[in-house]
Amino acid sequence: MQEPTFLILTALASGPQHGYAIITEVTGISAGRVKLRAGTLYAALDRLQTEGLIAEDREEIVDGRVRRYYRLTGEGATRLATEAERLRRNAAEAVARLRTGYAGGTA
Amino acid sequence: MNEGLLPLPASPDPWEQDEAALTRRYRKLLAWYPRDHRARHEEEMIGVLLAGAHPGQRHPGLGDTADLAKGALHIRLQRAFGPTRAADWQRASLIAGVIGLVLQATVGLGAMAQWAIVSRVEDSDPALMWTFTSALALFPLIVIGAMRTNRRWLVAGLAWTLLAAEQAVTFTVMGTYLIPAPEMIGPNDPLLQWPTVLSAATAISLTLAKEPWHSLKSLRWSRITPVLGGLIAYGTWVVFFGHIPVGVLYDELNPQLFATALAAGLALRSATGRRALLFLSPALVSLMYFAFFGDFNPPIDLLTIVGLIALAVTASRFRRARGDQTGEVGDTGPGTTGRRA
Numbered sequence: 001m002q003e004p005t006f007l008i009l010t011a012l013a014s015g016p017q018h019g020y021a022i023i024t025e026v027t028g029i030s031a032g033r034v035k036l037r038a039g040t041l042y043a044a045l046d047r048l049q050t051e052g053l054i055a056e057d058r059e060e061i062v063d064g065r066v067r068r069y070y071r072l073t074g075e076g077a078t079r080l081a082t083e084a085e086r087l088r089r090n091a092a093e094a095v096a097r098l099r100t101g102y103a104g105g106t107a
Numbered sequence: 108m109n110e111g112l113l114p115l116p117a118s119p120d121p122w123e124q125d126e127a128a129l130t131r132r133y134r135k136l137l138a139w140y141p142r143d144h145r146a147r148h149e150e151e152m153i154g155v156l157l158a159g160a161h162p163g164q165r166h167p168g169l170g171d172t173a174d175l176a177k178g179a180l181h182i183r184l185q186r187a188f189g190p191t192r193a194a195d196w197q198r199a200s201l202i203a204g205v206i207g208l209v210l211q212a213t214v215g216l217g218a219m220a221q222w223a224i225v226s227r228v229e230d231s232d233p234a235l236m237w238t239f240t241s242a243l244a245l246f247p248l249i250v251i252g253a254m255r256t257n258r259r260w261l262v263a264g265l266a267w268t269l270l271a272a273e274q275a276v277t278f279t280v281m282g283t284y285l286i287p288a289p290e291m292i293g294p295n296d297p298l299l300q301w302p303t304v305l306s307a308a309t310a311i312s313l314t315l316a317k318e319p320w321h322s323l324k325s326l327r328w329s330r331i332t333p334v335l336g337g338l339i340a341y342g343t344w345v346v347f348f349g350h351i352p353v354g355v356l357y358d359e360l361n362p363q364l365f366a367t368a369l370a371a372g373l374a375l376r377s378a379t380g381r382r383a384l385l386f387l388s389p390a391l392v393s394l395m396y397f398a399f400f401g402d403f404n405p406p407i408d409l410l411t412i413v414g415l416i417a418l419a420v421t422a423s424r425f426r427r428a429r430g431d432q433t434g435e436v437g438d439t440g441p442g443t444t445g446r447r448a
Contacts (some may be wrong), residue, residue, distance in 0.1 A: 038178070039174035039175040040174055044175070065154040066225070067151065
């Protein structure tokens with residue numbers, strides 16, 4: 001799973017969000033490292049909807065324009081949990097090896 | 108003080124003017140998106156774009172412009188070929204490889220049938236020609252049989268061996284060169300002959316197809332069988348009823364063009380079919396080119412025209428149906444949702 005996809009799914013994990021809120025959430029989660037633009041976001045939303053990982057939740061009209069909210073589906077939550085666990089295991093392994101190897105070598 | 112004077116017309120708010128100009132320009136950029144996506148998401152995207160704009164901004168930035176162009180391209184590609192997951196493309200390359208092998212076998216069968224007649228009237232070496240034509244027909248079937256081993260590199264290696272053997276025998280039998288002399292470059296160039304291009308496209312497709320046997324078993328054959336059935340029926344027709352050419356192995360082109368146009372029309376109806384067609388497109392282009400410009404062939408006849416019309420009609424049906432996102436018809440492998448691929 002590519003990082004922007006992971007971050008979009010993570011942004012939706014705590015509840016439905018609209019497009020601009022997803023952009024700001026992703027910027028926040030990645031500590032400003034990933035800044036999505038509208039074109040990239042909506043291409044990703046289109047693909048994730050096609051794959052059944054997210055779905056449209058509801059619409060609001062704000063300043064005369066539609067604001068659509070997106071939510072994580074059950075399948076999306078499963079995929080995100082699987083990917084998060086994979087990353088967690090890799091990160092834990094990296095930290096453990098650094099502790100035993102690199103820290104020992106420099107002691 | 109102003110008594111008796113007409114009230115001045117309210118001057119438009121500069122901020123609103125800026126926003127209107129920016130909105131208008133964003134709409135122009137969003138015209139790159141598919142119609143159904145615009146109808147559903149244009150206002151929403153403009154809202155997001157305006158929310159990220161600077162105060163007083165009247166023109167889209169270069170970054171947003173490039174990003175919208177990239178997004179439109181991605182969505183159009185997704186509409187045409189489904190999600191960009193590697194597994195979907197590998198499955199499509201396998202389908203292209205199988206179709207390519209079946210087509211190659213029909214070419215071989217056709218060549219055998221033609222040789223059966225040509226050998227009676229021409230002074231050639233029958234043993235060599237029989238070996239060549241029967242190998243052309245049987246070897247693709249051996250490659251299909253090798254898929255049972257599920258070994259990608261064995262299958263791909265055999266497909267490349269078939270291509271190399273065809274080229275070697277073409278050189279031996281037809282006396283032409285793999286790299287042609289300048290005067291041979293053109294429709295008569297053996298490298299441009301569509302069986303050669305088909306063979307190369309098949310070998311490339313099978314090189315990309317992982318776990319061929321497992322993938323074959325996961326395919327939804329009810330959707331692929333009509334295409335394969337049509338091609339096999341064509342091969343049978345060539346063997347038993349095909350008209351006889353005048354001494355060249357590959358000039359039975361118009362029925363092939365017809366069968367290929369129909370198969371392509373069927374393939375266009377699904378995302379997996381469109382992906383598979385992309386793998387076979389070099390062979391299709393080569394076939395069209397050779398059919399229209401080759402010196403060996405009769406002029407375009409009614410059958411060719413009917414085939415091309417069938418292709419065009421089916422393609423137009425696909426374009427009309429594109430908006431409603433017709434379902435996946437090619438595969439049911441792991442990870443597919445069945446909604447659209």
